[in-house]
Amino acid sequence: xxxxxxxxxxxxxxxxxxxxxxxxxxxxxxxxxxxxxxxxxxxxxxxxxxxxxxxxxxxxxxxxxxxxxxxxxxxxxxxxxxxxxxxxxxxxxxxxxxxxxxxxxxxxxxxxxxxxxxxxxxxxxxxxxxxxxxxxxxxxxxxxxxxxxxxxxxxxxxxxxxxxxxxxxxxxxxxxxxxxxxxxxxxxxxxxxxxxxxxxxxxxxxxxxxxxxxxxxxx
Numbered sequence: 242x243x244x245x246x247x248x249x250x251x252x253x254x255x256x257x258x259x260x261x262x263x264x265x266x267x268x269x270x271x272x273x274x275x276x277x278x279x280x281x282x283x284x285x286x287x288x289x290x291x292x293x294x295x296x297x298x299x300x301x302x303x304x305x306x307x308x309x310x311x312x313x314x315x316x317x318x319x320x321x322x323x324x325x326x327x328x329x330x331x332x333x334x335x336x337x338x339x340x341x342x343x344x345x346x347x348x349x350x351x352x353x354x355x356x357x358x359x360x361x362x363x364x365x366x367x368x369x370x371x372x373x374x375x376x377x378x379x380x381x382x383x384x385x386x387x388x389x390x391x392x393x394x395x396x397x398x399x400x401x402x403x404x405x406x407x408x409x410x411x412x413x414x415x416x417x418x419x420x421x422x423x424x425x426x427x428x429x430x431x432x433x434x435x436x437x438x439x440x441x442x443x444x445x446x447x448x449x450x451x452x453x454x455x456x457x458x459x460x
Contacts, residue, residue: 249432250293256439257286260446270453274324278398279449281316282442284309304355307362311345314338314366317402321373324395325380334373341369367406374403394455397448405441409434 264271264279271279288309295302315338322334345362353359377399381390390396416430448455 250289250435252439253435253442254286254289254293256442256446257282257289260442260449261286263446264449267449267452271449272323272394272457274320274322274395275398275449275452277316277320277323278445281313281320282445284312284316285442301356303357303359307349307355307359310359310362310366311342314341314345314369317370318373320398321377324398325373325377327380328376337369337373341366364410367410371403371406374399392456394448394452394457397455398445401441401444401448405437408437412437 260282261279264275264282268276268279288305291305292302295305318334318338318341320334322328322332322338325334328334344365345359348359348362349355353361377395381388381393381396412430412433416427419430420427
């Protein structure tokens with residue numbers, strides 16, 4: 242079980258480490274928003290390593306991922322706060338993050354404890370990130386009629402985050418169907434999510450690598 246779990250989760254760890262190494266190497270080219278995303282990736286890598294250890298030794302790593310989901314929401318909402326000037330001016334992104342973290346703590350205390358999969362908060366987190374991504378797209382298209390989105394820093398990062406959470410929701414939606422009708426393929430769900438996470442990390446690493454070649458997107 243330990244070897245299989247290690248193999249299954251290794252794509253996430255490898256992708257995360259690549260994004261962290263590239264981000265640290267290119268740190269002087271990153272703005273505050275991107276550095277917050279880099280910090281989230283650093284924490285995510287530590288969590289993946291601790292998660293493997295806890296799964297093997299204690300057969301339950303849910304507390305580690307439950308706590309990380311709160312940190313992740315706080316850091317990603319902070320990223321949006323500093324990458325979208327309208328949010329930055331009023332600190333709205335930080336407020337959304339703080340409220341989200343408090344809501345997550347309430348869910349942990351009274352609804353879904355750390356020892357189980359905190360699905361309610363993860364759905365909430367996903368909708369928040371997707372919503373902020375679409376708000377970022379909305380603000381970008383208002384900048385100019387002839388704006389070249391592909392050359393903007395804070396177009397690609399929301400695209401990556403939004404795509405990751407959208408596909409994650411789709412994968413979760415297929416879980417029950419596969420579990421009932423294709424039980425021998427249940428393992429493919431977790432493996433697919435791990436590969437998806439790896440692709441997300443590698444995509445962020447590519448943006449970090451080309452960060453100084455992309456244009457800032459502040460209004």
